[in-house]
Amino acid sequence: MATDSFLPPSGTRDFLAAESAARERAFATVRDVFGRYGFQPLHTPAFERLEVLTGKYGDEGDKLVFKILRRGEHEATGEADLALRYDHTVPLARVVASHGSRLPRPYKRYALAPVWRADRPGKGRFREFVQCDLDIVGSASPLADAEVVSALYQALETLGVPEFRFLVNSRKVLIGLLEVYGVPAEAGGSVLITLDKLDKLRPEAVVAELSQGRGALPASTASNLVADLTASDAVARVRKELTHSTIGQAGLAEVDRLLDLLSDTVPSRRIGFAPNLVRGLDYYTGVIYEVTAPDVPGSIASGGRYDGLIAGMSAGAQTPACGGSLGIERILPLLPAANEPAAPTLDVAVTALGDDHTDAFRMAAAIRRTGLRTGVYLGSSGKLARQLKWAADQGARFCLIHGPAEQAAGRVIVRDLTSGAQTTHPPERVADFFGE
Known part of the structure; x- marks a missing residue:
């Protein structure tokens, strides 16, 4: 096609x-x-x-x-x-x-x-x-x-x-x-229509149209x-x-x-x-x-x-x-x-690592209730590096990392993508960090 x-x-x-x-x-x-x-x-x-x-x-x-x-x-x-x-x-x-x-x-x-x-x-x-x-x-x-x-x-x-x-x-x-x-x-109407062309045509062209066409x-x-x-x-x-x-x-x-x-x-x-x-x-x-x-x-x-x-x-x-x-x-x-650059799409990006993404959706929903724009990774790659790049492309300030190791420990990492600083929180309390 x-x-x-x-x-x-x-x-x-x-x-x-x-x-x-x-x-x-x-x-x-x-x-x-x-x-x-x-x-x-x-x-x-x-x-x-x-x-x-x-x-x-x-x-x-x-x-x-x-x-x-x-x-x-x-x-x-x-x-x-x-x-x-x-x-x-x-x-x-x-x-x-x-x-x-x-x-x-x-x-x-x-x-x-x-x-x-x-x-x-x-x-x-x-x-x-x-x-x-x-x-x-x-x-x-x-x-x-x-x-x-x-x-x-x-x-x-x-x-x-x-x-x-x-x-x-x-x-x-x-x-x-x-x-x-x-x-x-x-x-009169026809003459005015022609005069309206003075900003587009040369004066002599308008004169010609007035005398030979519209208005005669x-x-x-x-x-x-x-x-x-x-x-x-x-x-x-x-x-x-x-x-x-x-x-x-x-x-x-x-x-x-x-x-x-x-x-x-x-x-x-x-x-x-x-x-x-x-x-x-x-x-x-x-x-x-x-x-x-x-x-x-x-x-x-x-x-x-x-x-x-x-x-x-x-x-x-x-x-x-x-x-x-x-x-x-x-x-x-x-x-x-x-010509200003595009505004960030997200405030908080939530990774989807491992096989169980239930907590990822729950945390995203809780953070949205604080008023922040929040999205969960929807791609097919399970690699952290690829998902961190996605978070950066969205202009997100923070990224939540909740892979198998964090899930086993009952913790979630909140990474500040601007400074690189990280803090850890229980998944059920992570929204409190953003609501403070």
């Missing part, structure tokens, strides 16, 4: 012990920070009904939804009625629409769990990955946006991510800019729009262009208010207005942001306000909401502890 047959599917990974431990430490840090801000955990199914997910992420996003084929007689048709979770925001909207009366208002929740994208795998891009989300539902206050950004900032700082920076904009700024440039409302803008309009957004003085240019746009001015006010609220929390070098930031998802309605880090493609965190998503799903009243997400898969390689 070919070696490739044993690889995980493209865009997915196996995590062995050391990497799993590093990931769990990072997740624990994120949970602790989010919990300190009063966010509560929420768990939703790995898959949703297809109609719940589609139509929420824009044309490009909808293409990346992993669909699940109908079973039974429908399987041959290629029809799908379920899909793997694309993100945690749309499932949250479904939960609020379903359980709204049982939830506190505002409802502050976080979610740390895998999501799936039918994307082309690449460096830092996977088909299955964990998202760390937090959201506030039921508050239109700019304080909610500021609290989400503050919690994301605190999590990145606590994790030890170096030199990250928040880029902030507002969808209202972008809508106002399109208004100023005379872009028809029906073409006049070449001069496309060129001037891209020039304003990519100029070194883009902030000044955009503020000037939006002087007579009511919605654009409202967007600028949102950005300025957020930056002001965060002025004592996030250093100015770590946050700033970025008028060329788009965020391609259709459901954003106000402030949007992304977090970048040196030498990392794309963003390591993102978020924004999406006041219309929940009402759109439930056909109910407008429900204000905002949230953000940490791109933990891109963050983990940046952490100082990412």
